[in-house]
Amino acid sequence: MNQLITTGGWKKITAAASKATKPSFAAVAYFGSRGDKLLPLREGSNLVVDASLGAVTTGITDPKALRRLHDEGVKVFSMPLLHAKAFAFDSVGFVGSSNASANSATRLIEANVAVVDAKTLKGIRTFVMSLSTDCLDDDAFDWLEARYRPPKFVIPSISKETHRRLLTQIMPSDQQGYSGHQVQPTSGAWREFFGIDLDDVEMPTLRLRNTKTGEVFDRKVVRHAKVITLDIPEAVPGALLEVWYVGLNRYDYRVIGPANSKFKALDKELRKTENPSWVSGRLWIVT
Structure with a gap:
C-alpha cells in the first residue's frame, strides 16, 4: 500500500x-x-x-x-x-x-x-x-x-539575516496565570524584539508556531502592573525559550530544556553574548 x-x-x-x-x-x-x-x-x-x-x-x-x-x-x-x-x-x-x-x-x-x-x-x-x-x-x-x-x-525561514531571534531564560516567576506558563521577557526584550512597550494602549495577539510539533495557535499578549507576559504552553523554569520573528505578529518558537542536547550550547551563547540592553534579572539576547 x-x-x-x-x-x-x-x-x-x-x-x-x-x-x-x-x-x-x-x-x-x-x-x-x-x-x-x-x-x-x-x-x-x-x-x-x-x-x-x-x-x-x-x-x-x-x-x-x-x-x-x-x-x-x-x-x-x-x-x-x-x-x-x-x-x-x-x-x-x-x-x-x-x-x-x-x-x-x-x-x-x-x-x-x-x-x-x-x-x-x-x-x-x-x-x-x-x-x-x-x-x-x-x-x-x-x-x-x-x-x-x-x-x-540561506533558507529564509531559518536565516538570521531575514528573521531576528530572541533567546531568553524561563524563570520560576513565570509560573503564574491560568496556565502556569506565562513567560515574562524583560521590558528590554519586549521593546527590542517584539516592538511592544508596557505603556502601549493595546496589546496585540501573536500567532505562534511550535517548530518541534508544527502546532499553530494564537495568544494574546497580557499586560500586568509591571510586566508583560505571553503564554507558552511548554514553558518550564530552567529551560530556554528561542523565538524567531517570521511575519506580521507571527513568531516561531521552541522551548529547550536542560536535558536537550542543544541546551548547553544555547546556554553558553546566552551567557557569553554581550547585550548592551540587559540591566538585571533573566538573561536574554536578540540576534
Whole structure:
C-alpha cells in the first residue's frame, strides 16, 4: 500500500538504500555534500542528478559527494534542469520533494510517497534509465570539482539575516496565570524584539508556531502592573525559550530544556553574548 511520508523521509530513504541487495535507481535534482551519506547506493546503481555548471558553481550539487559514490561503483549521470526526486530500491520506492541535502534532511518540510507496487517501481526504474545518458567519469569529476563553490545562500525561514531571534531564560516567576506558563521577557526584550512597550494602549495577539510539533495557535499578549507576559504552553523554569520573528505578529518558537542536547550550547551563547540592553534579572539576547 502506498504511504504519504511527511516526517523522517530521509531516514526511510537511507534505510531502504542501505538494505538494498540489488542495484538501485535514483533521480534526485540536487546533491549536497552529505548526499552520499543520505543515499548510500550499492555498486551498479544508477544515480541521475543535476551536475550542471550552474548547479555546481552555486553549491547545490557537490561533485565530491558524487565522486565518492562513483568510486564505490555507482554510475552517476548528469541531467541539467532535472527537478525530479524519485527512488527505486528492491521492493520499495519513493517519489516526492526531497533533495539529497542536509537542508532537506533536517530543516525543510518535505512530502514523499512510499510505493511498493511492482508497476510503479518499474516505472521509476524506466524513468531513471531514460535520463541516464551523460555518464560522469573521473575527468568530468576533476573538472567539476575545480569549479565547485560552497553555497552562500540561506533558507529564509531559518536565516538570521531575514528573521531576528530572541533567546531568553524561563524563570520560576513565570509560573503564574491560568496556565502556569506565562513567560515574562524583560521590558528590554519586549521593546527590542517584539516592538511592544508596557505603556502601549493595546496589546496585540501573536500567532505562534511550535517548530518541534508544527502546532499553530494564537495568544494574546497580557499586560500586568509591571510586566508583560505571553503564554507558552511548554514553558518550564530552567529551560530556554528561542523565538524567531517570521511575519506580521507571527513568531516561531521552541522551548529547550536542560536535558536537550542543544541546551548547553544555547546556554553558553546566552551567557557569553554581550547585550548592551540587559540591566538585571533573566538573561536574554536578540540576534
